Amino acid sequence: MTLKFEAWKAFEDIYDVLGNQEFQEALKRASTNNQAKVAKLLHERPELLGFAEEVRDLKRRSIEALGELIGKAMESLERAAAKPYYAGTAEEARTLIGKIIGSGKRIVMSKSMAATEIGLRSYLESLGNEVWETDLGEFLIQLEGSKPMHAIAPAVHMTREKASTLVAEKIKVQISRGSVEETVSAVRRFLRDKITTADVGISGANALAADTGAIVLVENESNIRLVTSTPPVHVAVVPVDKIVPTLVDAFKVAIVQAAYAGLYPPTYINIIAGPSSTADIEQVRVYGAQGPRELHVILLDNGRLKASRDPALKEQLYCIRCGRCQFECPVWVHTANTWGGPTYGGPMGIVWTAITLDPVEAGKLSYLCLGCGRCDEACPMNINISRELRHLKTLATQALRRS
Ligand code: SF4
Structure with a gap:
């Protein structure tokens, strides 16, 4: 069984959900609730910001x-x-x-x-x-x-x-x-x-x-x-x-x-x-x-x-899959994970698709990125996701020119 992924086919799913009112309503309710909840939490518990910094540092050392x-x-x-x-x-x-x-x-x-x-x-x-x-x-x-x-x-x-x-x-x-x-x-x-x-x-x-x-x-x-x-x-x-x-x-x-x-x-x-x-009987495990x-x-x-040795993609390995960048992304809040690849979705998802599946196909999906940088600001690991997406766009464009 080989997992294959073709980006252009994913665009059909994206167009479908854009016209699906129930899908759009559910995403609106969830992202509005989640954004407010996390903003309030981080305001009330600033020590969590310090924890996030510590985790970013330990993830950087771990990936090295x-x-x-x-x-x-x-x-x-x-x-x-x-x-x-x-x-x-x-x-x-x-x-x-x-x-x-x-x-x-x-x-x-x-x-x-x-x-x-x-x-x-x-x-x-x-x-x-x-x-x-x-x-x-x-x-x-x-x-x-x-x-x-x-x-x-x-x-x-x-x-x-x-x-x-x-x-x-x-x-x-x-x-x-x-x-x-x-x-x-x-x-x-x-x-x-x-x-x-x-x-x-x-x-x-x-x-x-x-x-x-x-x-x-x-x-x-x-x-x-x-x-x-x-x-x-x-x-x-x-x-x-x-x-x-x-x-x-x-x-x-x-x-x-x-x-x-x-x-x-x-x-x-x-x-x-x-x-x-158990070792409760005669201390025999x-x-x-x-x-x-x-x-x-x-x-x-x-x-x-391989990605840990790639300067353009290795930051993504710091990702702790919190999903923050997804709820903050102005594209994802309308597409959910129909945009991103067969498993992952949104800004982080495109990069994970590049790492685990196919950088060129992932790059084609990154054309939908607006480059606003809201994902970078939201990410607790300070991953420069929009820079990674620009890199993938370049890869996809080079591949399309060659084809
Ligand atoms: S916000 Fe950062 S850590 Fe959280 S899922 Fe997105 S890329 Fe990963």
Whole structure:
């Protein structure tokens, strides 16, 4: 299975959503609410600005030493009794995970852009597995058969009316049209059975600490807690740009990501440093106590190490996927992630598409960028996204001239 992407085809989707009133209304509601929430939070808690500066510095140092950190993380994961794997490409990652899981399993997933990047859900289904997304937004995307429309709010393009109707139709339950409470409750009941009977849980990560091999995951729904602790096997897909030197660094990344996503304080921060175990009987360590007995960690490269050596693109690897630049972008607030590539979207998404898939195709999409620089100002990592987009425009223009 090869993931291909042609930019000109994406323009058809963009034109479609520009004429879709419900899509536009949902984006307007979400971006207005989110912008106000984050502005208020940063005003009331200026210490978060200082945290963001610290994280930018530690991300810069981490990306400079990325190759070394990958090696350290692999060693630490082994020490923690996890099984680490390095995947150079999306295809390698899929194959590794396919071998770990096999077929005929029930799999529950927590929201992971990395999993979307490698086409994991459809690949596992093609092997004969039953796969369920457990993040509410991602579950709505699965029911709709679409793609995530924002880094932390996948179903940002759906109004409450659309979400309730979709859930009622697809899982065959009664929900009052537009009732968020009833929609959440129906999804909870439906997914609870899938989670408690699943063979495998799959997660992403907000950060991975090279010193301990600990994975840090931040959330509000508690689905990540359940997915990573209920099934007997946990597979984590961790893009290598998320590796930072220490557990304290990883914790800071999670705090800043939550704050700039408008979810501060986050309800839960999960730290997972190995499979569950007990040594309560004669101090003999046995794995598989109440949580998973196996933890497999796929360190996904897919263009990132190469980008870390590219002066025009390496800043993007500081990105903590908070989605701030998307809500602030005057183009994204009308297109959502229909603009950006098959997985990522908006200003940051175009650059991620360039890194993980195809710089020239990504460059064609950057023609829609207005060059206003609002993404640069909003980004907690001070990434000069508009400069990266200009670079990609140049690449695409050169390629078009040659063709
Ligand atoms: S580029 Fe910056 S603002 Fe955009 S998602 Fe990444 S860290 Fe957040």
